[in-house]
Amino acid sequence: MTALLLLVAMAAVPVLVVPLAHVAGRRSGWPLAVVFLALAAALVPTGRDVVGGGEVTWSRPWLPALDVDLALRLDGLSLVFVMIALVIGAAVFAYSAEYLAPGRQLGFYLWMTVFALGMVGLVLADDLVLLFLCWEITSLASFLLIARSGSGGEAASTRTLLITFIGGLTLLVAVALMIGATGTTSLSEALASPVWQENGALTTVVALLVAVSGFTKAAQFPFHPWLPDAMAAATPVSAYLHAAAVVKAGIYLMLRFSEAFSEVPAWNALLVTTGLFTAAMAALFALGQTDLKRLMAYSTVSQLGLITAAIGIGTPKALTAAVLHTIAHALFKSGLFMMVGVIDHHTGSRDIRRLPVLWRLMPVSFATVIAGTAAMAGLPPLLGFVSKEMILGAMLDAPGPSWTGPAAFVAATAGAVLTFAYCAKIVLGAFIDGGRDLEDCPVDEVKEAGPALLVPAMLPIWAGLPLGLFVTVLDAPVDTAVEAISGSAGYALHLWHGVTPELLATLVVVLGGVLVISRRAWLRPRLERDLLPLDGAQVIERVVHSAADAGSWLSQLVAVDRPRRHVLPPLAVLAVLLGGGTLAVVALGDVPAAQPGLGRPIDAALLVLVALAVVGVCLSSSRIAATVYLGGVGIAVTVQLFALGAPDVGLTQLMVEVLTVIVIMLVLRGLPAGFGHRRLSRRRAPVVLALALGASAGAATWLLTGRREQSDPARYFIDEGAEVTGSENLVNVILVEFRALDTLGELAVLGFAGVAIIAILATVPARAGGEADDDSPPRPAAADTRAGRALTDAATNLRPLQLLLRVVVPVLAALSALIFWRGHNEPGGGFIAALVAAAAVALVYLARPEDRAVGRPRVHLLLIAGGVLTALLTGVIGYAHEAFLAPLHGYVAGVHLTTSILFDVGVYAAVLGLVMVTFDRLGAAEPDARTGDPADPAPVLQEERR
DSSP states (O other): OOHHHHHHHHHHHHHHHHHHHHHHGGGGHHHHHHHHHHHHHHHHHHHHHHHTTOOEEEEEEEEGGGTEEEEEEEOHHHHHHHHHHHHHHHHHHHHHHHHSOSSOOHHHHHHHHHHHHHHHHHHHBOBHHHHHHHHHHHHHHHHHHHHTTOHHHHHHHHHHHHHHHHHHHHHHHHHHHHHHHHSOOBHHHHHTOTHHHHOHHHHHHHHHHHHHHHHHHHTOTTSTTHHHHGGGSOHHHHHHTTTTSHHHHHHHHHHHHHHHHTTOHHHHHHHHHHHHHHHHHHHHHHHTOOBHHHHHHHHHHHHHHHHHHHHHHOSHHHHHHHHHHHHHHHHHHHHHHHHHHHHHHHHSOOBTTSOOOOTTTSHHHHHHHHHHHHHHHTOTTSHHHHHHHHHHHHHTTOSSSTTHHHHHHHHHHHHHHHHHHHHHHHHIIIIISOOTTOSOOOOTTOOOOOHHHHHHHHHHHHTHHHHHHTGGGGHHHHHHHHHHHHSSOOOOOOSOOOSOHHHHHHHHHHHHHHHHHHTHHHHHHHHSSOSSSSOHHHHHHHHHHHHHHHHHHHHTTTOOSOTHHHHHHHHHHHHHHHHHHHHHHHHHTOOOOOOTTOOOHHHHHHHHHHHHHHHHHHHOOBHHHHHHHHHHHHHHHHHHHHHTTOHHHHHHHHHHHHHHHHHHHHHHTTSOSBOOOOOGGGGHHHHHHHHHHHHHHHHHIIIIITTSOOOHHHHHHHHHHHHHHSOSOHHHHIIIIITHHHHHHHHHHHHHHHHHHHHHHTTSOOOBTTOOOTTSOOOOOOOSSHHHHHHHOHHHHTHHHHHHHHHHHHHHHHHHHHHHHHTTTSSOOHHHHHHHHHHHHHHHHHTOSSOOOSSOTTHHHHHHHHHHHHHHHHHHHGGGTTSTTOOOEEEETTEEEETHHHHHHHHHHHHHHHHHHHHHHHTSOOBOTTTOOBBOHHHHHHHHHO
16 A cells, blocks of 8 residues: 555545444444554555565655645654554544444544544655644644533643644744755655754754654643643543554654754753653652543653653664654553543543442453553563663663763663552552542442453553564564664564663662552552642643733733724824835935826816715715715726726626625614714814825825836736636636635635624524514604605515516626626626626515525525635646646637636635625524514614614
8 A cells, every 4th residue: 555545545534434423323433443454454565565675655746836745755664653543543443432422423533533644644744844734633633632522621622732732833933944944845855954964053943843842742841731631531532642643743753853863962952851851750740640541641641751761862772662662652551541441431430539449340451451551560571561671771872971871771760660650559549449538339330341342442452462572573663663763773672681771670660669559558648639739731721811911911002992092103104104205205306207198087087086985984974974975985996997997897896886885784774873973173183194194195106106117927917818828808817827826815715704794693683573672762653654655665665676676687697697707808707797696686685575585594605615615626626737726728619618717616606605695694684483573683783782
């Protein structure tokens, strides 16, 4: 299986989860486990080739303009992490099928598979940009999996996202520096660049940034609090993300980049000291836990600290120990997390103070937990013993002065003693000591778990026994992984290395651990309390609150009820700069000659009309009058555009003005008739500033814009546009071809605007027409005259318009289609055509005597979403030719066609959907729940104003 096929298969799994969860519910874990095992099996032949000394690569241009490739590489290191993600993922999915509550569990399986995709993409990425994107996918998926765990997971997920966000920022800066320094986005080329030997300062900075990024994911001090905090997530999430996957993303990052930074003193010192400190600190905290899951979390932090320290040493033996312990830890820790879930599932508690004596009631679970904790404590003949001994031995080779090796060895040994102690606490607390704080521990309903739940949890743990006895089977893959990192062969793996310092250290660990266990009754009250005044979560909360308070204080500088207080200063500065710049150019006498055609009489007439309309808007005390004046400004500008020879822009402006006036009138129904301006004397300063700014901007435009030659881009579009695109309408092809990415971004903003309209206006409660609060003023009855009846009898008044619609709507529809079709060569296009169609929708709405939606529910959402997705699909199609959004051209029956027409379809649909949702939400009220009558939004809006 190639790297590309593996990634495509992983991307297909989340898509298949949606129908699978609807059919199989929580049992979806079984087929997903089969899929992951099948992918792991399919990868075995390729893995043999990789272990044999080869590597699998695939690359395709992704963003050619930026020299970014979609590059994948499967080497020895990535093979280890891919197999961990697939095999442990299969066990966790099988476990989840029995552990989770009955139901669809779509969110759980969807985000778990998305995370698996991100993890596999991360370790396969051979491009720095792709690596960063996959890194962020793992962060977001982890956040969502914790957040969906109920109210207890909301704050924890936010804190987790905050810490991983810090790591994402440091990684982004590191990636940017690496690309700038090496001139390539290729990960393998960047790591092999000679710049790391030539520029020591840059190398140190990038190494520290990468180390911080790895610390945030691998939960190293001071970023460790997120991992115990994340125990609010479901047990399968902890077993996969927090034991075998997401935390291993940080380990992978440090291992991968150690190729370039293994000889950087700052890198070595930071990783070794932080890793050893974290290992001891977390082990001590683990001893103070009474919740088994939090105990496992702190033990994970401790184990990751040992791996981090080994990576920091950087010798072949240390890297071999780091890779091997990564494998061992993924096995025993994922299994132990699942076994904690088994205990919780069958006893209803994870608190060792409330658990009965379980070793007789759950003997298989008891034996399995003993095997898992023995592996974590580093006892023979399990795989954890081999990897732990290698880490202890590697400490003796710590770089630096001669004393650093023995010091690191002693520190690691001390941490291992605490590790043995908390492993014993897991066994004794969960199975032997019993509920010491309870008078009566209920045991009647406690029994051994069934095979469906127990077997997936047992397998990773018991796999450590044969792998420990026959550890040489891992020699070749681990050696290949180390060679991929350092370029040199790894350290030989053996269960027995003879009498060595690390073996003697293991004896000390066991004796020290037994001593600690024997004194557990004395140690419990001293450890099972708050060792520090604040825990990690509280520290993060205080930091966040302090930052929020600081931001609130800063915002008070400009957060006032009168916007003019913070709008006037920048506008005044702008007026001074524009006016001063214009006067300086005139004073220097370097004024270019004016372009011909700038002194037409129609320009002066339109300027007078626009100026009068603007003055009317500013002086009007009536909202309706101000709307009319504002429409006058738009119409005058429309005439100006047509006079300048820009029919596309002029027609767009005209349609926007028509629709804007209708939308404004819908809003005005719920607002007071007047603005309530203060006395004119209070507005002299704004008037003076507005005149000064307008004069300065006008003079600068006249002097600079009106007198310059055509720009080079404009000249290129005019000279080459038609030949490159086969189109005569440069305005349209600039939007849908040359600058299609900009248009796509604007289209996405438009879509979000439609969703925002729905979200905001959906919060306004609907009420029956005619109903109002008791405090609202009574509505005067219409005069019983012909004029009064003419104003209130909407059905009769609208009949002429309704008859006219029979002619106008088909004409507008045909005109919309014609404008759309001719847009590639004549004035028109998707945006203008959609506005014409929207005008037809507006007429249909205005012709109805009651407030009623112009489309079926959710039609506008489908139009908006369909439009954006259609535009994205056009971008993907562009890959078949050159790059994202690159248009494909061709002829069908002698007619020139291009994929940009499909892009225009997306623009058309999204714009029409936005207009429809605006009319439906602002104009057509929701029916009252009791009467079914249309609601009148005006009383609601008036109440909101009060």
